[in-house]
Structure formats: structure tokens, C-alpha cells
Amino acid sequence: MNLNIMVGGEAGQGVQSVGFLLAKAFARGGYHVFADQDYESRVRGGHNFYRVRISDSKVGAITETVDILLALNNESISLHAEKMTDSGVIVFNGGEGQEIQNTGNLLNAPLEALSIEQAGSKLMANTVAFGVAMGLIHYEQKIIKEVLQEHFGTDEIGEKNVVAAISGYDYAIRKFNGEFGSILNSIGDGNKMLLNGNEAIALGAIAAGCTFMAAYPMTPASSIMEYLAGKSEELGLVVIQPEDEISAINMAIGAAFAGTRAMTATSGGGFCLMVEGLGLAGMTETPLVVVDAQRPGPAIGLATRTEQSDLQFAIHASHGEFPRVVLAPANVEEAFWLSVKAFNLADKYQLPVILLTDQHLASSYSTVDKFDLSQVSIDRGLLYEEDQATSMEVYNQHKITHSGISPRAWPLPDHALVVTDSHEHDEEGHLTEDANTRTRMMLKRLRKSESLQEEIASPHVYGPDKAEITLIGWGSTYGALRETVDILGGRGVDINLIHFSEIWPFPIQTVPELLNNTKQSYVVENNATGQLAQLIRSETGIKITSSILKFDGRPFTPSYIIEKLKEEGI
Amino acid sequence: MNLNIMVGGEAGQGVQSVGFLLAKAFARGGYHVFADQDYESRVRGGHNFYRVRISDSKVGAITETVDILLALNNESISLHAEKMTDSGVIVFNGGEGQEIQNTGNLLNAPLEALSIEQAGSKLMANTVAFGVAMGLIHYEQKIIKEVLQEHFGTDEIGEKNVVAAISGYDYAIRKFNGEFGSILNSIGDGNKMLLNGNEAIALGAIAAGCTFMAAYPMTPASSIMEYLAGKSEELGLVVIQPEDEISAINMAIGAAFAGTRAMTATSGGGFCLMVEGLGLAGMTETPLVVVDAQRPGPAIGLATRTEQSDLQFAIHASHGEFPRVVLAPANVEEAFWLSVKAFNLADKYQLPVILLTDQHLASSYSTVDKFDLSQVSIDRGLLYEEDQATSMEVYNQHKITHSGISPRAWPLPDHALVVTDSHEHDEEGHLTEDANTRTRMMLKRLRKSESLQEEIASPHVYGPDKAEITLIGWGSTYGALRETVDILGGRGVDINLIHFSEIWPFPIQTVPELLNNTKQSYVVENNATGQLAQLIRSETGIKITSSILKFDGRPFTPSYIIEKLKEEGI
Amino acid sequence: MIQLADYTGATPAWCPGCGNFGILTALNNALVALEIEPNKVLMVSGIGQAAKLPHYTRGNILNSLHGRALPPAIGAKIANPELTVIAVGGDGDGYGEGANHFINAIRRNHDITYLVHNNQVYGLTKGQASPTSDFGFITKTTPHGADIPLNPIALAVAANGTFVARSFAGDIDHLSQLIIKGIQHRGFALLDILQPCVSFNHKNTYSWYRERVYDLDLNGHNPENKADAFAKSQEWEESIPIGLIYREDRATYEERLPALKRGALVQREFDPMHAEKLLNRFL
């Protein structure tokens, strides 16, 4: 079972809120939901849409067809009518003088009129539309009310929204005279979480004990800091919005040096400004978590859209050489768990960890089973055990060890002095010009990659172990790729997927064997140059000659991938 | 014939000036000279040295042995005595109470005393030392005077220096009673230029018609801006030192957009701050030349030393994807010619060009034949021909063409309007959210790499076309690698060199064949991870398994490389 | 004759009622009044709602990075001083990300006019605090209220500005006159423009500003006196002075450059042989 609802309209018409309400209502009813947002870099006007996909089994991608289109303006009809399924219904705000008749699969709903009539203002036209959609499928009114009250509160505004929605609901039941197949009831206890990638990362950070974030707003990363800032008082954590990204990363480094778990988050342009700081974390061996929520570049690019084009940059960012970790969560669930892992690896190996997400993951909503917090472990790494608590001696913050990891301490009254430096330094952290110390320190730091390597999970393999066709992807495309395998597999194509979520250090122990097992493989990447393919080649020598690349700022859908494979004769 | 003179002492003792005077005197005498500097990140004290290598045939590297050591302080003796050749002479500032006797190959020269006696101050002790070295080899006094007067002027200060030097000269002739084989006379008309890599780049920029530079001081890049600033009035060019590197690169972009040839220069840390601007040049297709004079990283690293560790960063710097050029001059001569080429490629392809040098190239002096300026051509690329000069219409700054190159214009009164944007834009340069335009613009920009590819020279091959042993290098290590091939080749080893100066776009047409021709090959890089080897693998799939890496901030010498090869049984 | 029609660009993507419309109108009026042709104008903008302005009028345009309106504007002005260079951006853009460029452009006195649409909030990224958000202003990133704001007028006076002015997007005539003066000013002209953001700033609204602004011209203020200017910069909450707050006469950066004495860089001839005399000095 699969139902796709789209809400379209101008920025400012409340598209986002209807979309979220729909997703929430179905999640509450026990369904699996996946919802993405397509919006322009403006606050009013233009054209935005929200797609909500509802299913009784797991979904991790959107589809291009639409069963119900809530067209908050008429432009939405002209833009999306072609995507309608045969039995699909277009709900539009007709009113007086509206040309399109309420016939067939068009439902002329007086959204604004009902809003004014029921709630005294046309501001709730979008909530009316939500109600119409719910009415079309006869969904439980109890859930509708619950969800509206959670969203708008139980006071007057909440009540008005309920009334507006119910008026839409009733209107649909009364007036819709076309064919619409789906009548949906809730199917479970609704015990799934509905959240987006940014929220999952923020929750991961909270679970991991991050108490300090410094960040400068940048789409699509901003909502991580906004979520954390909203919880700062409740949880006692600090979120600071400084003058720029340079300040943000360096503040986080200071806070981490002082002993907290600290992070920053940005998108590519802001990440550019952070790369010198990244090197500072590398040189001073300061644990740090940096989120780069990618969007199409170069430069400002397409500010509100999606792309996977910072992979090579993230791996090579900053001058000089130092170990780092790059994790690219495949979905909302991994966003949470890799956020936790990022903090643990940062502490354990005393280095910067980059969480590489993108707009598609950051702002798409997905249902997941509630994260089991008892599975979250905190590993702060090797800590310095003080023999003389009040020594005031300088301890060796950068002690040269076999593993490259030095027992860690941070400045505390009555503890040893902690010293570090952006210059090459000796074990105590004081600057040095000595050639031999330099070489040993470089080797010490780089040595950390060896044990780090073992922390990196092997890519996911989905579908048969061996197949005629192998798709290779990374990060947020996982859902679309999995579904592609499901669909084509279901049609008898021998196909599987190798998907990377933990990319750097490159999982060299397993990847060569995995790839040598493949026959015809395609990298599928949301970029123009096939960066994962380049990386695979430089790390393994294996050349993936075929690729499906998309770099128009829009996410992949299974049908797009299938279409491209069809062009290749598959 | 080969003579190696080293000057050692504290910062502030005038090591640099003696070193330069020596290099200049021999260059004037028709010799080939190569001179490098080893100094600490401080203004007074510590230990610095300058090595001058003199030969009657081309030299491109230093050697580790020393024939004459001018020890301006006693620490220089303890640090460098072991490098002396059998017949080598250590000149030291003995004076009263000095333990070391003037016997054997030690020459106790009262440098300070002579300076006070002859010039009325001990400030010229270093010039006395210069004179002593010249006296030891009976070099022409005419050249000595010439060089001193050019350096210090012909007024009183110049005269005093001449007197000081001659007193040292005479002292050496009178007092040296050890064995010192070399008696040198000038051997030619001295028609060679003596300059360092930074000066060569600055001259290349001037020859190429660059009139605008914005840069923030950073070792080892600063002297490029200092040279250009010194010539700003004479040549009518502008050098501005703004508040930071972000401003520097963006100013240069503005000046280039306005139609001039513009550049900036920095080292790794400053380059980090420039990468967002690099992407702006990529997106707006603004021609731009950026010098990254590498030094050891990460972070501040070793501020005055050398490394080749920004290669992968330079190729991947900035988020998103856009074409760029990375050139890494092999020596002073190439520094000039690739600087010219950088400006031509930047204009022709309307993109950023990175000149990747390092401290070793930037501040080592080398003799070269005078650059033949008649060979310098200026190619400003495809320019927009206006039909209506006063139209005030917006012309298509980003016209989509087959080559990806759009005819260029810049804002001029009575010309068409020029519009560009850091957002994805249409042909006119106005921002767009359209998926199709986005895809076409990305492809347009990336298409430029195709013809660009043909501009990139194949790596240098030195020695036999095919050999048992192949060394592979890039950038400033060329001299040391060539000499290694010469020496080992002379000893009967079948060895050659493949050396990259033009690295990106990767010279894919020729490299695979070159490399497939090799048997046992070694990448030799001044870094810890073998970045060229990684790049070769990602571009060609060929894995170079052996490497000689050095990352202690000091440059390669032929003997170091030979030593390492010996450890490998060669 | 230059007419308003010459300055008609794309349809603004701003919210209906946004203060940016007034600024756009005032700028177009000023350019028409000054009889400057669009192709003699270069507009350089950063990123934000304000920074989209150039696309909505006409001229040469370089829409640059967030916080970076000034550096490219400076580079272009030096390269070609014949262009009337106008830099445009928001408060986050110019006083946040780009504040270092701001202070230094002022002290170097580049001959540029800088319009800052100061809506005291980050508009384009949907309502976070800006450096000029009033003390205690609550946003998603400042749930316990914004800090003491940055005072652009006081900073510009302290940074040795030569033309420091404030206007209000709700008073198009006033703003237009001030833009004219700013463009005519030899040197860096800062126009801090109070700009209501109807979507995200519900404190500093049209009426909030209207109740407070008063015209310095009608008030006998002497813009040549720095102490008075500094004093005026300290007024806010109760009453807000608009108009020319400080002015002084000082050589511009471009005037001080010996290199520009021989004409615009962009018009120089290319002749590699010019380097010959330099090469000889290395022999």
C-alpha cells in the first residue's frame, strides 16, 4: 500500500505546515512515512511543494507520482498535474469565478472561503486543505484533532485550526464525486518517531552529551542549531551564534579543548570558512564534530536544494596532513547513530569528525522506530590518570605512543597544565623547530588512522551478495537506491546495492573484495563528477565506468534511477 | 666543479645578506648558483643558515657537504662541522679568549674586531666574513666591490662594507695556512639572472600584465607582494594589503571581474580562508591567479619551512564542482613561465588557476638565463564583440557554448551590462532555480576542462625514456631529482625521472603510457602521505607502491634520495 | 535622458510589504536624478534578501558571497574608478559575516557607496538574530534574547568614516536624497537603512521606526563634529536620528594610489617588454 500526497503553493501559504501535519497524522496512525520539501530561496511567493509518501512498509524515498495534490494555488496544478495517477485527485482552491469544474478527479474546494467562514480569517486555508485530504480518505478525526492540537496548541488558535480542518474534511466527504480508491484507517499504535535528518543529528548530539554548539545560520544546516538552541535552557547546553563560521569552529575547538563535547554545523560555503580551523583541530588533536549539510555549489549555488558534491573536499579540506573521519548517514536513523558515533570517535582519536549530510537528508521527514537510548554508549577515549593531582607540571598532551593516541586531559584547577599549539610541537605541546620531533609527531598523528580504520563499518550490501548489476552509492540516496533494488529485483533483474555511510578512513579491508565481486556496476551520485567513484579508484584502483549522476539540486527518486538504467538497456 | 659555502648564525647576524652576496658574486662571475635558506620563525636569535652551491654547470639543488663554513657564531660550528669536506675550511669569529686554534682547516678570523677596526662598528662582521670567503678562493675583488655597492649603495655605508670585506679578504690571504684547493676566477660574462621563485612569479605576473594584487602577508609567500608593491609606482600597478585573506581573494575577484589581470598569494593557512572565494571565481567564471606557497602543516606547522602537502587540497578546495588549473613550477625558470601561463589560462578559460609552490622554491635563489620576454604572449581569450556599443542591454556573460567558454566582457561605460552571480544563474547571469538551466550551466562550466586538458603539458621525462628505476616527482623537487638521476646514472644505474609541473587537469593523455613504461618506480614527495601517488592512482588506476617521503620541513637533497634508494638496495 | 524605465529589472522575490521595496525605489530615483546610465554603475552585493536588490534594478552586477559585498566592490573600483560602485547587503551580511571588511573599507576610505538594509534580523535564512537585533530580541537561535547589538553608526564614526548616514526605508524621499549625497561623496559613504522585515521582525516595524525617527537636518545637527556624531550614534530606543550624522573630507584610497595617476588599470596596454628593465636588475 502506497499513497502519495503533494502540497503545492507559494512560500508563505503554509505548504510546509500542511505537509508536516499530513506526515504526522499518518505516522500517528501507524504508517511509514517519508516526506521531502522542495522550496526556493525566498520567504514569500515562488513555488514550493511538499511530498508525503505513506506506506504500510518501510519507505526511504519519494516517488514522482501523486495521488492527492493539494494545490494551494493554481500554479501548482499546471506544474504538477502531469504527475497525477489515474485515480488521483487534485484539490484546488476554486471559489468564485474559478474555471476548472469540480468534475472527474478535480475537487474544487473553497479553501479560503471555508477558512473565513469557520475560523474568521483566510489564514487557515491550508489547514482546510489538510482536512480535505483527510476527508478524501476518511481518516480518523481523532488523530486529526490530536495532531492539530499538538502543532497549534489547545488554545483558541488550535481550536480554530481543528474547526477549519473538519470543515474541509466534511466538504470532501460531501462533495467529492470522483473515484478515489483509498480509504485509510490507522493501522497501529503510532509508536514511531517522525523526524528529519537535522533533528536526528541534534538528538544524537544530545544523547552523546554534547553541551556546546557554536554555529552560524546556513541552509540546510540551520535547524540543527535551532533545535539545540530551543532546548538549551531545558537541557543546560549552550548554543552560540557568533559573527561568522570562522568564529564558530574556533569557539567549538576552545570548548572541546576545555573538555566538553562540542560541535558546529554549516553548509559548503560556511564549511569553506572552517577549513583552517579543521586543521587546527587536526594539529592540536582536539576532538570536534563538524556537520556539513551539503547543497548545490559552487559558491551560493542553489541555496535550498540538495547535492552530494563536497565529498572530496571534506576528505582533503585544510592544508597539511592529519587524520580525520568522514561519515555520511544514509537516512534519519543513521543520522542519529552516526552523530553519536562521531562524538565517540572524535574523543577516542582526538581529531575532527565530519558528518556529511545534505539538504535531502537534513529536511526530509521519515518515520523510524524510537531510538533505543540504552544502546548509546559514551566513549571519551583514553584519559590521563594523574599521579599528582596538584602538580601544576605540564603533562604530555601529545605523548608519542604506539597507537598515536595520547592520554587526554583538559585544564582543571589543581590538575596538570595542558598545553597545545598550532605550530608543530613537542610532547608537552610547546612549539618546536626540530626536524626529528616534527617527523615523529606527524607519524604519531597519522598512526591514529590505523586503529581508526577498524572502527569504520563496511558499506551496506542490500539485495543478493552477488548480482549482475550493482548500484553503488553513499549518504542520503540510500532510500531511493534500496527501493530501486526492490522494484527491479521484483521484476526479475539480478541487482544489488553497495552503499557507503562511513567513508573516511576508507573501509579498505572490505571494499576491494566487495567490488571485485561485482559485474556491471553504476555509481549513483547527486553530483556531476562522480566523487565516490574517484575515491574508490584512488583507494582501490578499481574503476567504476558507469554512473548515474544528477546535479540539478533535486533528489533521486527510484523511478528516475530506473529510467536511467532502462536507457542503459536494463 | 662544485663549491659549497654555508653561512650560519643567529637571526639578526646578517646570515641572509652574506648568503645573498656570495650567490650574487658567483653569479656575476659566470657561475651557476643554487642557494637555499634555512631559518626559524623568529627575528633575532635561534639558528639560521644559508647554503650557496657554485658550479660551472647547471645546479638545481643543494648538497649536504660544505667546503667553506662561515660560522658567524660558535653554535654553527657544533651544528655543521660534521658536514665539512676533508679539505673544507671553517671560518669562525675567534677573537680573544677563543679556544679553537687557527690550525688545520679552521680559520680563526676576528670578524667583529676587523669590522670595528675598519668600519667603526661590529655591525659589518658578516661582510667581513663574506670577504674572508672570497679571499680563501682568491676571487676577483672587482666583482666583490661591484656586488657590495649594488647591495649597499655607493654612499658611505656601501664604502664601509667594501672596506670591511676587503679586510676579511686580506686576512684570509695572509692568515690561512691550511689546505684549500679551490682558487676561483670568474668564468663568463655573468649574464645570468639570480633570483628566487617568488621573484620569478612576480616578474611573470608583471610580464603577463597583471596590474592588481591583493594579499595578506604570510611566509613564504609575502615576498611576491613585497616585490610587486616595491614596483607599484614605477609600473603603475596596485598592491593592496587588506584586513585578511578573505578580503584579498575577493578583492582580486572584483578587480578581475572589472577587466584587469589580478592575483593573490598566500600559504596554506591563508589559502584555507580563500577557498570560498575560489568557488566564487569558479561559479562566476572570473579569471583569477592564486599562489599557494606551501609550508608544513597542518595549521601553523613550521612557518618558515618547506612541504608539498597541499596538492590534494588545491585540487579539491571549495565546495561544489568547477574546473580549475593547478600548476606546480619545478624551478625558478618555470616559476616565471608558469606564472605567465597561469594568467593566460585564467583568462582563456575564465576560471581560477592555482600556482602551487613551496618555501623551497619561493626562497631559494637560482641562476637562470635571462627570460626572453619576446616569447611571452598575452592571450586574453575569447572577447565579446559588441554590435551595439551603447546598447545597455545585458549581454550573456555566461552564454552556453560548445566549448563551455562564453565570449567575455567587463563593465565599461557605453558597453553592454555585465551581470554575474554566485547563485546558479542563467546565461545573462541572473539567479535561477530552474533545474534544467542548472544542469546545462554545470555542464557548460565543466566542459571547459576538455579543451583545457590540451593546454596541460606532459610531465618532464629526464634520463632515458625507459629505465629500470623511475623516480616520480612534482614541483620544487625537480632539481634534486634530476641530480639524483645524473649521479646514479653516472654510476651505471638505469634510472630516469618523470616530473609533473602541470598537474590539474591531470595530463591524462600522456601519463598512463609514460607510467606503463616504467618498471620499478618511486614517488618522491615532500609530504607524509604521497599525494601525487594518490592522484596518479585515482586518475589512471596505476598504483606506485614505493615512495620516498620527507616531511620534516627540510628540502630533499640528491644525497638524501640516493641514501634512501640505497636502503632499498639500489 | 535617463528614466526610471532604464532602471527596471526583474520582479522582486521579496515579501509583500517588505521595506526593501522602498529602498529599491529610492535607489532608482537617486540614479535617475543623478543622470547616471546603468552601464556606468556597478552594483556588488553579498547574500541575503537585501543582497538580491541588484537583480531588481539594472546595471553591471556582481552578486557575490555572504559577507563579501565590499571586497570585490573595492577591487573593481580600484580596477576601474570610472564606475559608480554601489555595494548592497543586509545587516547580517555587512555587520556580521563581513564586519571586518566594513571597518577597514571605512578607514581606507574607498570611493564606494554602501547601502545596508538593516532589518535587524536574518531574513533570507528565516529569522535568526542579527548583530543589530535589539537587546533581548527573541529568535530561534537566541531563545533567551539577543545580546547588546553592534552599533554600525558608532563603529563607522570610530573607524574614521568620512560619510556616515542613516535613513529609513519608509521615507523614500529622505533616503533617495541621502543616496544622492552618498554617491556624490568622495570616499566611503555608509548608508545604514532602517528596513522593516514584515515576516521576521515583529518588533522593529514600520510604526515602531516611524514613531522614533527624526530628521537631523531639521534639528541643527552639525555633521562635521565628531563628538556630536558619536553622541547621535548613541540614540536609539527612544528616538532615532536619521540623516547625515558625520562627514569629513579626506583623500580616498584611490586618490592616494600613485599607480592610478596614469589612468584606470583596466585600460592599460599589455606589453611584456615592460618587464625588461626589471629583469636587468637581477643580472
Add this chain to the structure above:
Amino acid sequence: MIQLADYTGATPAWCPGCGNFGILTALNNALVALEIEPNKVLMVSGIGQAAKLPHYTRGNILNSLHGRALPPAIGAKIANPELTVIAVGGDGDGYGEGANHFINAIRRNHDITYLVHNNQVYGLTKGQASPTSDFGFITKTTPHGADIPLNPIALAVAANGTFVARSFAGDIDHLSQLIIKGIQHRGFALLDILQPCVSFNHKNTYSWYRERVYDLDLNGHNPENKADAFAKSQEWEESIPIGLIYREDRATYEERLPALKRGALVQREFDPMHAEKLLNRFL
């Protein structure tokens, strides 16, 4: 008892006669006088000659990037307000590369003491102009003379500083007393320290400064008056006021943070289960 010996670090790599020695002595004296133990101090520095200072005394040290003394100092102070956090750097470091952090740290009033060794030149990189180089100062990068300088005192006053002071490296007692006051001040304390650079600044020498500096304390200056403070910030060339120029009492950034009410971040317990109540809100 804390003694000077507790504050003996590595041998300075500065030039003999450099003004930095006086600053180092004054700082050590101040820390001893305040009876602060080295392990309660965190020194964060940028890059430059000045920024090497922490290595030459003792304490916890984070020697950061050029221009970035303040951001990590702020991060560390928020993480652990029990540390006495002292940021150190040069004029290029703090007023050039890092000027945006400077202004914003001031307005947010972080509880940090900031020592700026203002030698009006870039020392470590060998003598280029700095933002505070005097007008007309000739260096390799400013062959036709530096621009109008940036005025750190005026900017700090304009940026709503709560402790704005100037001292002179040649007057160790004065400086030491002022550092004591700065450390005791609740909030951001700026100490702009006139520091002779004997290698690269042959204009602003010990004697040049000595002939001009005068102590505000002996002059009846009222540091609580902003207009007076601004007026004092305008004195230079002829006479240079040293001492506390401006002071006000305002909540620090850290005091305003609700999160810090429950103790230092660095002392929080780790308990993933704390997130449980948040997860439930997504159900």
C-alpha cells in the same frame, strides 16, 4: 603562595630590547599579585611575536591560529567559567585578521582579559604595515605610506566595551596594575598595550611613546562617561592617554546564559537517557 618562579616558562625568542619583555613581566607580576595558580589560568593566543607569550610563562595554553585568539578563548570560558581566561595577540592578529571577533567579543561581553601587544607593525612576518600603523608609515607593503589607522580604543568604546584600557610596555607597574584590574573586571577587558618593536618600527619607539603617554589616573578622567572616553580615544600623535579609558557594569555573556546556572559544562554528567523525554516528543 604563588611566586614569580611559578610563572617561569621557556626563554623568549624575542629580539633583545623588544617591548614584549615588559608585557611578560607585567603579566607575571599581575598573576602573582592576584595569587592565581597557573593551573587556574588558560592563555589562548593567536599567531605573531606577541602570541608566543604563553610559552614564556606558565599556565594552560592553547596557541591557536593567526587572528583567532578570541573564539577559542570564548569557547573555553563558556565550557569552564572557573578558568581565568587570558587572550593574547598582536595588533595584526587582533585588529587585522581577527577584528570581527574583537568587536563581537566586546559587545557580547565575554568574561575574558585580552592583551593586545600593539607594536603598530607585523613583527613576526618582518615588518609589513599593521591596521594600527600610523598614517604614512612606510613598509615593504605600503611603499606610499599606510592608511588612516584603525583606532582600537574608539572601536572598543563604540562596540559597547565594558573595560577599555591602554597601557605601555615601557611602564611595567602601570601595565601590571591595569592587568590586575582587567582580570578582576567582570566582562571583556581590553588592554591595548603600546609595545615598541625595535626591529621593524623605527617610528613608534620607546622614546616616542615615552614623550607622549600620560596617565589618565593623574588627569581626573572619568572612565564611566562614554563621551569622555570617546574623546580620549581621539588623542594620539601629540599626547597619548594611558590607563582605564572606559568602564561600565553589565552582565557578562556567561552570566546571561541560562545553561550555566547549573554549573560548568565541563563538569556535566553524561547520561544518554536524558534524551528520552525529547524522543517522546517526536512520537
